[in-house]
Amino acid sequence: MNNTQCPIARKNGLVVQEVPDEVLVYDLETNKAHCLNQSAAMIWRSCDGKNSVSEIAALV
Template identity: 70%
Template sequence: MNNAHNPIARESGLVVQEMDNEVLVYDLDSNKAHCLNESAAFVWRSCDGTNSVADIVKEFDKNSKGKVSEDFVWLAIDQLSENGLLNAPVAKPFAGQSRREVLKKIGLASLVALPVVASLVTPQSAMAAGSCACPAGNPAPCAALTPCPSTTNCNPGGVCAP
């Protein structure tokens, strides 16, 4: 169980691709891909179970990343948690405020790029798409389901077929 104030970055079931200012993470369990910008990546790397949110704020400053607030770090942790990139979910810390409101508040006060985790669900396997539940008898939407093998027809069961 994560201590909400000392979160731990998830390591298992992930393929991690380090880039200059970003980190790309592919979740093998959910087949979701996440792109962490520099700020989000820094917070994620700092979530080692010993660093508190206050410690991560200090780490930002120490590593010449700039001065940030605890809300800034929480914003990153909230997104990391929501996307399953922490060992255990962390409760939203922004009592009564939406993320948009928090973003606005932090954004106005911060000179550092706000933490962003961009995510997408990758398409299902091409072979699995052989049964892609296309609308029966309606080939156009079926063919749009890349890479659905049938671009001409679907059988009445909604299965890609010749």
């Protein structure tokens, strides 16, 4: 399986803070903050380079 089939969430240039039921992501390059809800946070955590897109989709 190649890397495009097992995505990895970008970590460089980000400040990531996990809180109950959410993940807060601050992009240091664009100065934008994002609040990922529970579903988006689950997808973010799953983009670790080990799970395929189809495996991640099955979680949702």
